[in-house]
Amino acid sequence: MNRLGILLLAGLLAIAGGCRRESVYPSRPITMICPWAAGGGTDRVSRRLAMHLEQELGVPVSVVNATGGKGVTGHNRGLIARPDGYTLTMMTFELNTMHWMGLTELSYRDSQPLVSVNEDYAALLVASDAPWKSVSELEQEVRSRVESGDKKLTASGTAAGGAWHLALAGWLDNAGLAADDVVWIPSEGANPSLQQLMSGGVSMVCCSLPEARSLLEAGEVRALGVMSPTRAVGFEDVSTFIEQGRDWTLGGWRGLGVPKNTPARVTEPLIAALQRIVSQPAVDGSFAEFMEQQKFDHTWRAPDQFQEFLAENDRKLGALLQSEAMKSITVNRFSPMAFPSALLILIAITLVGIFLTAWYCKNSNGEVVPNSIPDPQPSDQEGTADSLHTVISFGVIVLAVAAYALLAEPVGFLITAACVVFLLLLWLGTRWLPAAGIVAVFVPGLYFVFDFVLRVPLPRGWLG
Amino acid sequence: MSDVETLWAAMATVADWRLLVVIAASAAYGLAVGSIPGLTATMAVALLVPLTFYLNDVQAIAAIVTTVTCSIFAGDLPATLVRIPGTPASAAYANDAYALTRQGKHQLALGTSLLFSVLGGLFGTLVLCLAAPALARLATRFTSYEYFWLYVLGLSCAVIVSSESRLRGALALWIGLLLSAVGLGTDFAQPRLTFGFDELISGINFIPAMIGLFGMSEVLRNVSRQKLAEADALQLASDSKQSSVFHSVLPLAWRRKWTLLRSSVIGSLVGMLPGAGADIASWIAYAVSKRFSKTPQDYGNGSVEGIGDATGANNAALGGAWIPALVFGIPGDSVTAIAVGVLLMKNITPGPGIFDATENPQQAVLVVSIYLVFVLANLVLLPFGWWAIRGGSLLIQIPRRILLPLIVMFCIVGSYAMSGSYFDVWVMLLMGVLGFVLERFQVPLGPIVLGLIMGAPLEHRFLQCLTASTDMTSFFSRPIALALVLLLALLWLAPLLSIKRGNPSATE
Structure with a gap:
């Protein structure tokens, strides 16, 4: 009995000792927030970058997919975090559109940009059996349908107001057409849109070239043009909109950022590590080689250029999103x-x-x-009579979970979980010594499995 | 290169000890992750991605395929033992499996689930090998109309299978759909029903909701019962009667070979449609199984037939999801999305070309190797799954007064893990209370989960249809859409026919 108590104490001391706070950055695992779902392009880039950062910095870097709300959730979580450099955010294009659309107050001004890693430009795709061979032929079709009052053409590629929707609207605007002269069918992303294009559900798709790569190479779809300043690497046979006489460029981008007011002591080693990673030549498993294999563009920008780029990009998108034509189509039918x-x-x-x-x-x-x-177990029904015990037991469990949700962040997982499990065990009739033993094995075990094996960062709280 | 040579070359590729080590390790890893409530197969695969950078192409695919196959099965372990479905697909039969556990027959439930999973998975692989290009062509003919009807079909199944009553099943479905409407959807620029909570802009995450509805509500139900020790005694007494996992399962599989085939076909067909996948497949197979069963009253109260059919369909769907991914590079679910990324990284572009043995001998070998890897992944599940069942069954022997606090902690950490948010813990708790209350009024919980998952795509596809069409006839004018509508009518009207045949049990 006593030995058990001593072991328990020793275990707790070891945990407390091992988690002492240190002032050198980085001294503990880093979380990288990815605002988009596991398996998508942003997620793949994030995970690859996390792998390289881990090698450079010598601490684990785990990717957390904080998805939903068209990117609002993840960007908010990442950029409102404590500015200690332990929460990085993979910022994307949507950071510069969501505040114009009134979804959040958050904008690029709340971030301290580190290094951008990728710029993929929008391209216009049609099915291979469609009659249009160039951007101007498609423009003529749109215009003649508007004039004759025929059914409008349909386009898809992403959600309403997403990057590719804005790219399409900007092109129409540039061609002297209204943004709603082509009906935008919102979709969950490039993949379902391309599937709709092949099944004849929409007339054109606006998305990036890498997203359509398989279908392009199989000859199922045709790219009419790409909205980049120069032709895209790996897709040299697709001409740009500028070459076809439309002075319009728009693309998505991805780059790492930290919350504003992160001290230079933290950002300097981060920026140095990131620049080493992105500037390596595309050989021998480097980040650039990965990006080329995935056919992602790997243009990168240093902090100052990234900051300027963000400001310019934000202005351009603001002008587009606040134009009358765009307002009319973001209002829902x-x-x-x-x-x-x-x-x-x-x-x-x-x-x-x-x-x-x-x-x-x-x-x-x-x-x-x-x-x-008839219930197979009538004893269930008898037992659930609304006795006092029922109500109290119910309340105890609810309170335990609520207490955890409130206390875990400030106090830390280990202490809160140990208390919650210990008290619940006692409440349900386990004696205190066995209960303590169970807690001593279960709680650190759970922490180890989630934090080290599964790379789900649990809060550390008082244990630093 | 001829087909036979390709096959030999692929077999030589697969018979590499390093590959077999990768498969064994992935199987153990997939089972471990999948059996933890709240961690999905997708998450297991996403965690694997950095490791695949160090593997060659076949090894990387083998790791992904094996991990998914094993973690989808492992989702049945917590579903059966403590009624927390590991995946939404398991929610269709969570009640059946848990009912068997309470009768002390968890070995039977898990054995059925394991064997039927493996058989369904092998069938799915067979479909993938033989018909991938042709089926992929069919899948690309699905427009919003077809998807809309498919979702309606899947949701109808959830109502039809409700064992308590149809009305209560419908009520549960409406609640699930209503919950899915919270937040910012694809089609709207403004969030709705958020009641001022910023966290709700992203909607209600189904993982914490599912853990709460099933796991937490079960804990609440248990502690509200006074005699925890008695329940233990009942369970242990009947448990000792069971000795072998497969003893009674093999004859069952033989008896139900045709229904298993039916479920596997449903699984493969639904699984190959991007965005439908294993969840709907498992519900449809379960409903069809109940509809044609001689003992429909058992469904929901521990029907091994239901478990077997649903779990077979759900694993067959895994192979189906690879069809559009390999043929067009359009991933059917988030797992194949990751797999396509890995293929691209290894300089392989999915497309019709990779099936052409004369043009691309190397790629044809790779494709056949992938098929073989699928077979291996399903076969390796048998021994590993058996060990997992033996290990997991020890869990039941822990007295409830100790088990329940640990389950509470798993519910908390599991709901937190997915996106690292305390809000999800609150969602889990509220859903637990909701689940507890609804079960008191005999409202089934499964349809809520399905509604929560399918609500957003259903509304989205419906609005897509409305945006693209001018009149309502376009909902019926396409041949596949019409076929789905007829199927739907058949499913709903079948009970009327069975009244005439004098079968009162099916009418409720």
Whole structure:
């Protein structure tokens, strides 16, 4: 019994000792926030960059996919974090559009840009059996349909107001057409859009060339032009819009940033490491080689140029998003509340239905709920009587989870989890010594599995 | 190079000890990650990506395929033992599997799940080998209309299979769909139903919701019952009767060979459609299984038939998802998206060309090697899954007063892990309370999870249809869409037919 107590104490001391705070950066694992889903382009770039950073900095760098809200969630999480250099953000194009669209207050001004790693430009694609061979032929088709009042052409590539949607709108604007002369069909991304293009669901797709690479090489789709300043590396046979007489360029970009006011003591080693990674030649498993293999562009910009680029990009997108034509198409044709309202009505109808059936059956058969199959374990139903014990036990569990959610961040996972598990064990009737033993094995074990094996960073709190 | 030579070359590639080590390690890793509630197959694969940089092309693909196959099966372990589905696909039969555990038959439930998973997976591989190019062509004919009807079909299945009552199933589905409407969708520029919480802009994450609805609500239900020790005694007593995992499962598989084939076909077909995948496949197979079963009243209360059919379809769908990925480079799910990335990294561009043995002998060998890797991944699941079942079954023997606090901690960490957010822990807790209350009123929980996952794509496809079309007839005018509508009508109207045949059990 005593030996167990001593072991426990020793274990806790070892944990506390091993986690002492140090002032040299970096001294503990770094989290890289990726605002987009696992498996996508941004995620692949993030994970590869994290791997190189890990080699350069000598501490683990784990990627966390904080997805949703068209990138709002991840950018906010990453750029409002503590400015200590342990939270990096893979910033993307959407940082410069979401504040113009009123989704968030956050803009590039809240970030301290480190190094940008990629710029992929929009391209215009049609199915291989489509009649249009160039951008101007497609423009003529759009124009003649507007004049004759025929059904408008449709385009897809991303969500409403996404990078590729803006690229298309900017091109139409440049050609003297209205942004809504082509109907934009929102989609979840380039892949489903390309699938729609092949099935004849849309007339054109606007997305980056690497995203359409397989279908381009298989001859299933044709690229009419790319909206880059010069032809894209790896796709030299696709001419630019500028060559075809449309002075319009727009592309997505990706780059690392940290929250504003991160001290130079932290950013300097980070920037140095990043510049070493991105400037290596494209051989022997370097970052550049990876980007070339994935057919991502690997233009990179140093902090100052990245900052200038962000400001210029933000101005350009602001002008586009605030133009009358763009405003008219970001207003929805369908009310966002239509779907939820319909569901609320259905819920009400169904509830009435359930009560009526129960009432009808009760009156006709004299049974309570005849339309349900007898419960295989009637003891369940007896036991769940609303006794005082039920209510208290229920409350204890709910409180335990709530306490964890509130305390874990300031106090840290190890201490909070140990307390929660220990108290729950005692409450459910385990004696304190075995309970302490279970906690001593389970909680550090869980921490080890998540933090070191699965690379899910758990909060450290007081243990630094 | 002839087909036979290609096959020999591929077999030589696969029979490399390093590859076999990679497969074995990935199997163990996939089982470990998949059995932790809250960690999905996608996450397991995403964590693998940095390692694939050090592997060659076949090894990298083998690692991914084996990890997915094993982690999808491993999702059934917590679903069966503590009623926390590891993947949304397991939610279709979580209640059946858990009901068997409470009867002390968890070995039977898991054995069925394992064997049918392997058989379904092998069938999916067969479809991938024989018909990939032709089926991929079919998959590209799906426009928004077809997807819309497919989603309606999948959601209808969730209501039809509700064992308590259709109305309650429908209620659960509406709740799930309503929850899915929270946040900022693809089609709207403004978030909705966020009630001022910034975290809700990204919507309700289904992983914490699922853990809460099933896992947390089960904990709450357990502690609200006074006699924890009695429940343990019941379970242990019946547990000792069971000895072998496969003892009664093999005859079952033989008896149900045709239904398994049916489920596998459903799985492969649904799995190959980008954006549909294993989740819908498992629900549709479960509903079809119940519809044609002689004992539909067992479904939801521990039906091994239901478990077997759904789990077979769900693993068959894994092979299906590779069809569009290999043929057009359009990934069917997030796992194949990662796999396509790995292929590109190894300088292989997926496309119709890679199947042409005369033009690209090297790539044809690679494709056949991938098929063989699929077969190996499914075969390796048998012994590894068996060990996992033996190991996992020890969990049941832990008294509940100790097990429950540990499950609470797993629920918390599992919901936190996906995106590292405390908000998700709150979502998990609220969903736990909601699940507890709904079960009191005999409302099934499975349809909520399906509604939550399918709500956004359903609404999105519906709006896409409306944006692209001028009148309602376009919903029915395309041949595949019409076929799906007829299938849907058949599924709903079948009970009317069975009344005439005098089969009251199917009418509820």
